[in-house]
Amino acid sequence: MKASDLFVKCLETEGIEYIFGVPGEENADFMMSLEKSEQIKFILTRHEQGAAFMAEVYGRLTGNPAGCLGTLGPGATNLITGVADSNMDRSPMLVLTGQGASTRLHKESHQVMDVVAMFKPVTKWAQTILHANNIPEIVRKAVRLARTEKPGACHIELPEDIAKHNTDEKPMTVQRFRRPVADxxxxxxxxxxxxxxxxxxxxxxxxxxxxxxxxxxxxxxxxxxxxxxxxxxxxxxxxxxxxxxxxxxxxxxxxxxxxxxxxxxxxxxxxxxxxxxxxxxxxxxxxxxxxxxxxxxxxxxxxxxxxxxxxxxxxxxxxxxxxxxxxxxxxxxxxxxxxxxxxDIIAELELHKDDDSVGKLKPQKVLWDVRQLMGAQDILLSDVGAHKMWIARHYQCHEPNTCLIPNGFCSMGFALPGAIAAAMVHPDRRILAICGDAGFMMNVQEMETARRYNVNIVIMVWEDKEYGLIAWKQQNEFGHHTDLSFNSPDWNQLADAFGWRGHVVDKTSGLIPTLESAFNEDGPSLVVVPIDYAENMKLTERLGNISCPI
Structure with missing residues (x-):
């Protein structure tokens, strides 16, 4: 069979269910082969970084790798932040990239760069396929390494000419091993x-x-x-x-x-x-x-x-x-x-549960209400920013993998694409992503992906119109912060433009009914909350005066 057909059959043998990505010319044979697969679903995303975050969340929720795909050059470089995030957050992932023909990799050539060398620092293993007959071994090794503790990302590069070669090889049988046990x-x-x-x-x-x-x-x-x-x-x-x-x-x-x-x-x-x-x-x-x-x-x-x-x-x-x-x-x-x-911690968590602010909502109260609404198996995803600190402190869980926080590599832009993958893995659960207005805009294009696949997700944006976590840290260390402010879009118009339902909540009393309504809407919904980040420095002052209970 053709090498690209063998590659897909090897992925099928490994139980791969999803590949997220943006293909290019150098992936053409692979994509034609993938189109024939009845097992693997290809999810077309609007940016390769979003694809990597989707694959990461799939891996965190299932323990098995999904693929993220990009072409050579800029497609591969766009993947790298999400790949690094997955690798350092210990999520199994396969990174699949195309490459120019192997006959031109030794010289200056259009879009060609050493992608394998680029991925080595942010993966457990990275390898190019130089011979079609090696595909079964390379796929088997990549999947095994990705799953092995500590889990992470493995990269496979398929040059466009190798993808066309014929081969008589067959996929290797998947064999699992029992982990070594302590003495x-x-x-x-x-x-x-x-x-x-x-x-x-x-x-x-x-x-x-x-x-x-x-x-x-x-x-x-x-x-x-x-x-x-x-x-x-x-x-x-x-x-x-x-x-x-x-x-x-x-x-x-x-x-x-x-x-x-x-x-x-x-x-x-x-x-x-x-x-x-x-x-x-x-x-x-x-x-x-x-x-x-x-x-x-x-x-x-x-x-x-x-x-x-x-x-x-x-x-x-x-x-x-x-x-x-x-x-x-x-x-x-x-x-x-x-x-x-x-x-004492319970007292901290309950401190603002009856707050009735208008205009800007307190982060503690928002998270208290969110916890009341979310079931034990429902999934909250946090992006990276000041909100992540509040979620870590105030949103507690009943079950593993029901609060996904990127906390190794800590990449902004994680939560929106991650929520899409979470909804695909668990379509029966409530999926809520909480983002800052900065992190949300970093992968805002995936709103179109969410609409196209009609996933039932709710994205909550905490609006403060600045890079709030950086402002918090600068303020804490230097007594003031540099200019970190920016403007927000008209949120309801943005939602409408992508075919989402849009809601803005500026009264505490309106949060629970709005969220309930959003969860019951078909497809993706956006809920924007002006947030009271004056609470950031109040928390810093509070933590600076902690007296331990006896």
């Missing part, structure tokens, strides 16, 4: 440290949102009652209503939840990833007793030097600890600090 003796060492502790605490990272890991973590906490603090991307690893859930950590300034870490005599990190929340923020002196439990050995850092490392499948390690807790007849800890911390 019994090391788990015994970790359990001994846990037993000896009086005030242990768990910091759960994004490794804990894998389904099996979350289930075993909840079982462990039901038995041991140790408090769990999650990073931004680990939200929902334990239920927000559980008395051992101490919500989220990750702000640069000291928050109430940090008090529980300060009081702990043992920190148990589970699936913790340094790209989210650097240990110097919670272990400034570098003297905390730490047990590291993860799929991989820990990153080397002077503020993160665990005395015990339990390396292996995270869910299996937690299962082994659960066995030891059962055999021990339970564990007894002093959890008064944990209970006081949870009490």
């Amino acid at each position: 019994d003796k090391v788990v015994d060492q970790a359990f001994a440290k846990i037993k000896q502790a009086k005030h242990p605490i768990i910091i759960a990272g994004n490794g804990c949102i894998r389904k099996r890991a979350s289930k075993q973590l909840r079982d462990f906490c039901e038995k041991a009652r140790i408090g769990v603090i999650s990073t931004f991307m680990a939200k929902g690893c334990v239920d927000m209503d559980a008395d051992y859930c101490l919500y989220t950590v990750g702000l640069q300034a000291k928050d109430v939840v940090a008090c529980a870490i300060d009081a702990a005599d043992l920190v148990i990190t589970l699936g913790y990833d340094m790209v989210e929340y650097h240990p110097h923020l919670w272990n400034k002196s570098g003297d905390k007793e730490i047990v590291h439990i993860d799929f991989l050995p820990c990153e080397i850092d002077s503020h993160y030097h665990p005395q015990t490392e339990v390396v292996g499948d995270l869910a299996h390690t937690l299962w082994m600890l659960n066995q030891r807790v059962d055999a021990n007849g339970g564990l007894g800890f002093d959890l008064k600090q944990q209970a006081a911390t949870r009490r």
Whole structure:
């Protein structure tokens, strides 16, 4: 068969369901082959970056890679920000790019650049196909690496002349392997440290949102009652209503939840990833007793030097600890600090729940109302900006992967295209994306994609007419900020131009009915909220005067 046909058949064998992207001339043979596939859906996007964010969200929600596709040159460079975001947020992804004929790659040539070299720093693996017979091996390796902990992006480049070659090769059989598990003796060492502790605490990272890991973590906490603090991307690893859930950590300034870490005599990190929340923020002196439990050995850092490392499948390690807790007849800890911390955080979350502002809405109240409306399995996506900090602090979750925050590479423009993919994966759930007015406009063209595929999503834009997070940080450090302001479009006209329903809410009392109406509308809806970011500096002042509960 033709090489491009074999490429598609290999992707089908791997169970690939979606490829998002913008094709070019150099993808022509691949696209003709893909058109014949009854399994893989090609989603035509309006920009390659949007395609990469869609593939990222598909990967985060399913644990399996989707493809994002671009042509050579500018198509490939447009993909790179979304690819980097996926790779650093540990989402499996296949990056598929075309290339000029292999006969002209050695010299100056129209649109030709070394795309593989460009993608190497932002992927787990990048490779060009130089012979049609190598396609099965390359696809098998790329998918396996993309799925393997820590998951990430893998890039495959197909030159246009290679795509036309004939080959007798067939797809390789997909074979899954069981992850290595931790050694019994090391788990015994970790359990001994846990037993000896009086005030242990768990910091759960994004490794804990894998389904099996979350289930075993909840079982462990039901038995041991140790408090769990999650990073931004680990939200929902334990239920927000559980008395051992101490919500989220990750702000640069000291928050109430940090008090529980300060009081702990043992920190148990589970699936913790340094790209989210650097240990110097919670272990400034570098003297905390730490047990590291993860799929991989820990990153080397002077503020993160665990005395015990339990390396292996995270869910299996937690299962082994659960066995030891059962055999021990339970564990007894002093959890008064944990209970006081949870009490104080709940008070923070409820502080503005009855606010009735007009004109500009308080972020705390908006998120309180959103949480009341969203079901346990519904999905909220956050873009990047000041709103992300408020979502991280004030929007809590019942289930894993129901709040998607880009917190490794932290790319603006993530939420709108991401919401489109989320709606395709879970068309039965409410999908809400919260964006700043800056981040929303970075991929505003995907409004057309959402309308064309008629996905049921609601995009909420918090309008402050400036780059609010940068203003917040400059104000905090220098006492003023540079000019970061810009103008907004007429939001209802913008919605109408793309065939969306549009709503502007400037009264707190109108938020819940407007959102309910938007969720019940067919297709995509836009809800714009003028936001009161005077609360940013108030929060900074509040965090600067945190007094830990006793």
